[in-house]
Amino acid sequence: MLLRTKAAFVTSLAAIAMTVTPPVAHSQARAGRVASCPLVFGHGGYPSGPNPWERDQIRQPNNVRAVNDQKARGADGVEGDVQLTRHGTKAVMWHNTTTNGLTGTRKNITDIWWTAGSDNLRDRRIARGPYAGEQVYTLRQWLDHVRSTGLIALLEVKTEARAVLSDPVYAAAAWKEISDPIKERQASQRILVYSLDSWIQAELAKRHPGLLKGSEARWTDGVSWEEPTPAWSGNVSRWQEVLAQAPESVMTNFTREYRTWLTGACG
Incomplete structure (x- = not known):
């Protein structure tokens, strides 16, 4: 893990504001002291304000093409979103609560199966934005592709997964869907995990203490x-x-x- 040292910067903000694409260097370190560059994790962008899902152009690096684009843009890692299908039977990479942005009838991700039924998740495709036509990937598929690019994998376990992860009937199998792919790869791949849900975050701390994003x-x-x-x-x-x-x-x-x-x- 790289050590980071603090440094002072002399920056001309006015000059930056007038700069047009592509952006240029914002400063030079004082007296030759140069800070270590941080690792850069690409996120993708999700609209703010009311009803953001209606404007969402599905830019998150949850699919192969989006991951590749982040690599080409200079990312060291990518942040992906882990959801669970019905009864926690499959861990998949998707950010919206529903299938909004995918082909087919809109349904909650947690209400549909991965492969069973005509409205299953595996057969749907992204319906708009720069990655239209891309499929939804399983957690295992996504981790394998991220590893092939040399990027660091940062996993956010979405809040929607809490219902099944805390259900006494399905919890054990659901946690295996999330934890097993991580454990299988963590010796050969750098993986970080976190959740915005406090209960899931606490469980991740127990199950993957060395991998928490912190x-x-x-x-x-x-x-x-x-x-x-x-x-x-x-x-x-x-x-x-x-x-x-x-x-x-x-x-x-x-x-x-x-x-x-x-x-x-x-x-």
């Missing part, structure tokens, strides 16, 4: 995501603030722009 992959953007894509330059002040704290790694929706912005600011 303070890693700190959120760095200052601009809320929206569709169409907002300007990257609105993030500069927040990017500068977070970088000055010498984080080991950060998470961003603006992977390529952030990577370019780091040029000359760290080493």
Whole structure:
């Protein structure tokens, strides 16, 4: 694990604000002291405000093409979203509570089967956005592809999974769907886990204590995501603030722009 050292930065914010795409280096370290660059985790972007799912263009790196794009944009890792299908029978990579953004009738992910039935999840495809036509991947498939790219896997176990993960009838099998793929690969692949649900997070701490995200992959953007894509330059002040704290790694929706912005600011 890389050690991060604090450094002082001299930054001209006005010059940055006038810079057009592609962004350029925001500063040079003072007196030759250069901070270590943080690892960069690509997130993808999800709209804010009312009814965000209606504007969601399915940019999350939960599918192969999206993962590849994050790699091409300079990411060191990707954040993916783990959901469970009906009765916890399959751990899959998807971010919305429902199948919104996929072909077929809209249903809750937790109410449909992976392969059974005409409305199963495996046979659906992304219906809009840059990854239209892509399928939904299982956790195992996703982890294997992320490993093949050399990226770090950051898994968020979604809040929707709590109902089945805490159900005495299905919990054991459901946890195996999440934990087994991680355990099978953790010796040869760097994997981090977390959840925004406090109960799931506590369970992850028991089951995967050495893999908890903790303070890693700190959120760095200052601009809320929206569709169409907002300007990257609105993030500069927040990017500068977070970088000055010498984080080991950060998470961003603006992977390529952030990577370019780091040029000359760290080493």
